[in-house]
Amino acid sequence: MTAPALISPQARDALSGWLDHLRALDGAAEKTITAYARDVAGYLSFLARHRGGTEGLAALASVPLTDLRAWMAQERARGVGARSLARSLSAVKGFTAYLADRAGGSDATAVLSARGPKFRRKLPRPLSVEGAADMIDTAAAQAAEPWVAARDRAVIVLLYGCGLRISEALGLAAEAHPLPEVLRITGKGGKERLVPVLPVARGTVAEYARLCPFDLAPGTPLFRGQRGGPLNPRLIQSVMEKARMQLGLPATATPHAMRHSFATHLLSAGGDLRAIQELLGHASLSTTQAYTAVDAARLMEVYQSAHPRA
Structure with a gap:
């Protein structure tokens, strides 16, 4: 400095x-x-x-x-x-x-004791359950080569199925395959957390590894670019950008939105806020509580559109 x-x-x-x-x-x-x-x-x-x-x-x-x-x-x-x-x-x-x-x-x-300026916190912008599934399928369909399509699908499934940040998914080493039932992730600030891995996520990563033309030797990146080097996150961002335009989704449908969707859908299904905090690797519960506001907002939208007296 x-x-x-x-x-x-x-x-x-x-x-x-x-x-x-x-x-x-x-x-x-x-x-x-x-x-x-x-x-x-x-x-x-x-x-x-x-x-x-x-x-x-x-x-x-x-x-x-x-x-x-x-x-x-x-x-x-x-x-x-x-x-x-x-x-x-x-x-x-x-x-x-x-x-x-x-x-x-x-x-x-x-x-x-000084108080900071007040500002309105930006709420996460998750996709719907159907939108998340469509995004995964449409993004994978962008690639001409089967192994690239399998790679893109695997990365996006990890974002949505495990709530990983894109840097965490692309930071996985080759020895992470085959994925275990519980994955140890090192997130922001070097903080470690344990993340359960769904069978569908293990399956998509296994399919990518089977088709990948490069040697996935220990100590090398799991996800590779076209020339065999580490996969650039910008490539996943670009694939999702094309997919969201085809699907008519907003510009907020980014890789990080898949992580937001993971948290919001867990909460909607009755997930415990503390458990979701651990899965996301948030240092503070107040960060995770933003998803309760999203859930309440969506509930109000449903109420206003469906209630006969609304």
Whole structure:
């Protein structure tokens, strides 16, 4: 991480120490680390300009609410959205708490108790059960070569049948085949979870492996591109894009929508929210709870279209 020149060496070292702490103890993903580094470095640069110079760690941990609000106002003025600013504030709070634990005589109450901007959370956009099945069949029909069709079907079935992220599906090594009844997946932040594998998913992967013209030796990727290298996620995105246009589905019918569909359909069938959280690998239950809003919205649509008094 390269911090702006306005930040004092002491603050730069503290920021580096906090980021190392997040990597080592919290298992934060590298993309999260990069975003947090950028957010906090920008905040520290603002404070240096706003307060007329660099300050010690105790002062940085005791920033008053007026200065924090001035930083937030600057961010909004330069076009930062409410969702992004809420993430930046979360990073600033985490860093401030880290400083307060290490800097004597500091009072971090103002920063730690500050409320972020309100924003409307985007709800997941799942496909219907029929739409998910149509997507799998239509996407697989795009390929001229049987092994490529089998590959595309296998990947999309893993997204929908196991709730995997596309990076998780394409990250499977060749030795994962034949798929076990329970698959150990390493997700965001290096967090591991166990995912049951349906017979249909095991079957589609086995069919792909049977037709694949490349040697699926241990230590090599399970899913391959046309030349034998690792499969680029963009190829699956492109296949699904063509399929959704043929099916008349919205632009939200992406690979990640198959994972959303997995969760929503489980919930609709009476699945336990905590169990779905574990299957998806969500760190927080609040993330999984977004699917309850989707389910309620769909229920209201059915009610309004079918109730005789609606």
